[in-house]
Amino acid sequence: MKKPEAQVSEALKSIARNQHIKSYIQQSNELYPLLLKAAKRFITGESRIDGIKIANELISKGYFISLEYIWENTTDLKECIKAKDQFLGLIEKMGSLSMNQTVSLDLSHIGLSVNPGTASSHLLELAQKAYQHGITLMISMEESAKTDDILDVYKKTSKHYPNVGITIQANLHRSSHDIQELIHYPGKIRMVKGAYQESSDIAMSRSKELNNRYLDFIEQLIEVNHPTSIATHDEILIQEMRQRQYLTHNAEIEMLYGIRPDLLKDLRGKGYNCKVYLTYGQEWFLYLCHRIAEYPENLYIAVANMIDPPLLEGSSSY
DSSP: OOHHHHHHOOOOOOOHHHHHHHHHHHTOHHHHHHHHHHHTTTSSSHHHHHHHHHHHHHHTTTTTEEEOOOOOOOHHHHHHHHHHHHHEEEHHHHHHHHHOHHHHHHHHHHHHTOOOOHHHHHHHHHHHHHHHOOOOOEOOOGGGHHHHHHHHHHHHHHTTTTTTTEEEEETBHHHHHHHHHHHSSOEEEEEEEOOSSOOTTOOOOSHHHHHHOOOOOOOHHHTTTTTEEEOOOHHHHHHHHHHHHOOOOOOOOEEESSHHHHHHHHHTTTOEEEEEEEEEEEOOOOHHHHHHSSSSSSHHHHHHHHOOSSOOOGGGGO
């Protein structure tokens, strides 16, 4: 029998993909503002201004940042174009403020769910604009069914723009082969454990074996001095990587906004490169569900924030 935490996690992942539930919440005058209070622990707000504000505060404290306009699985071409234009505006705004940082995105947000060619065309446009402003683009990874298309689009773009990076999920069985291929491309590799619910023939479950695999992948990247983003909140893993001296000048520790700011602050104080992954936008429901699903104890914090929002919010925790 599955543990209660695993049951909560699977239930939330299922809810996150339920369009009926999502639409109901978005149209509810009672639920929407209540859940938004919970979401604000994990998102900077619903507008670009919110994201830029928090990003600047964190940069002033010595952090690197990665900023994303959240949404995914956009199936309407007009909406994909709007999303691409929103990212162009974000890149231009960051460039005007000399924020030579990172912009993250899901390819399904800018056209992958319509046509891989559309996503490729939009990504090339974004990569060119980002390159002009000294900004890195980081492609997030999505469900395993999209992995081939995501990697194909990345490889085509990376040949022209080395400022484009890619995310790899350590839990996918295929990732051992993918890493060996991707280290020959110039883009930074962001390593995550993997948050999507996949069958056992495609991915490993959370386990000691997966932790060892994650460490092995990081070691492979460090050995060839490949630009690496170590995206994890796992304190045990981080301590092990510190002991193995994996946290080199060419690697950074990346954590999601609102999760373990205490740990990231401590690592920054010890001189490590630390990055905060920030999001903004009105499509925060899916993101909130995923944050709680990854660490079910966050449900307690979410409920507490709905009832009694903290006086100190945002970057004040860092």
